[in-house]
Amino acid sequence: MTAVDFTAWRHPVRAVACPDCKQPAGAMCERPSGHGASDFHAARKAEADRVFIKQHGEDAWIERTPAGWTIHPAGRAKEQRQDKPRTELTAAGEQYVMAGCERQEPRQGAQLDLWR
Numbered sequence: 703m704t705a706v707d708f709t710a711w712r713h714p715v716r717a718v719a720c721p722d723c724k725q726p727a728g729a730m731c732e733r734p735s736g737h738g739a740s741d742f743h744a745a746r747k748a749e750a751d752r753v754f755i756k757q758h759g760e761d762a763w764i765e766r767t768p769a770g771w772t773i774h775p776a777g778r779a780k781e782q783r784q785d786k787p788r789t790e791l792t793a794a795g796e797q798y799v800m801a802g803c804e805r806q807e808p809r810q811g812a813q814l815d816l817w818r
């Protein structure tokens with residue numbers, strides 16, 4: 703099986719063919735009438751999930767950036783490590799860095815939330 707490029711399309715779900723309406727990778731889902739559907743079929747989203755996890759692992763996630771889509775391998779695990787309180791050495795000794803001053807908001811959700 704060739705690798706699926708989830709960053710190649712306007713939406714990652716487009717990277718897989720639809721098991722429901724049989725549209726190929728890259729094409730939007732279609733209703734039985736042939737009109738374009740407003741959303742992807744549930745079976746296609748599930749297939750995209752399955753392939754994404756198989757290919758990139760359960761910790762990976764995908765993010766929409768100004769330049770397109772970026773896949774972050776093991777992103778969540780890394781974020782969790784960064785959530786540990788940090789200290790810095792000041793003139794008054796070692797002090798905790800104020801929460802919220804340095805740290806970014808933790809990422810919410812995994813790749814699966816993005817297309818559901």
Ligand SMILES: [Zn+2]
Binds near residue numbers: 720723732746
């Ligand atoms: Zn479809």
